[in-house]
Amino acid sequence: MTSQILERLLTPHDLVNLANDGKRYELHQGGLVEVGTSSRKHSKLGAWLVMTLLLFVDAHALGGDVSGADGTFQLTAFDTSVPDAAYVSAAKTTALPPDTVFYPFAPDLAIEIKSPSQSKRDMQLLAVLYINAGSRLVWCIDTKAENVTVYRANGERFTLSREDGLDGEDVLPGFTVELEQLFAVIDGI
Secondary structure, three states: OOOOOOOOOOOOHHHHHOOOOOOOOEEEEEEEEEEOOOOOOHHHHHHHHHHHHHHHHHOOOOOOEEEEOOOOOEEEEOEEEOOOEEEEOOOHHHOOOOOOOOOOOOOEEEEEEEOOOOOHHHHHHHHHHHHHOOOEEEEEEEOOOEEEEEEOOOOOOOEEOOOOOEEEEOOOOOOOOEEEHHHHHOOOO
């Protein structure tokens, strides 16, 4: 990643008004950061998570939005993020104008899949940023270690292994997925 000298900190407004150069960006502490492409494994797991969340939300008539790796969220005045999958409750989405470009808040549930270029520390900092911005639940998935670190709004953090299951808790009551099933989606890739 190359450094850039900024005359001022960029805001989400600046991000929306960028000339389209075919690349995707996030803001990190007011600086423009290009969002890289995903591996086949990363992309397939992200798509499976979005599909699984959509099916659950629709089957239970929960409303709200499920987004994939193109849903941008404003986490602070100078930070945006594009989680691999996310859920936003109906309570938050009903007030959004139809022409909203990106969400002006954190998702209720943010799901991040660790890229090879990300460290465990990077993932932890991102999860804490989501929680501090208002996310109630964050799942950080490490496909190499085959585990998921769960962050809760109350500050709790714990790691689950392939033998465990994820729970939507009060964000998506009744939603569960066995990690064996989740990681089986990408076995052999």
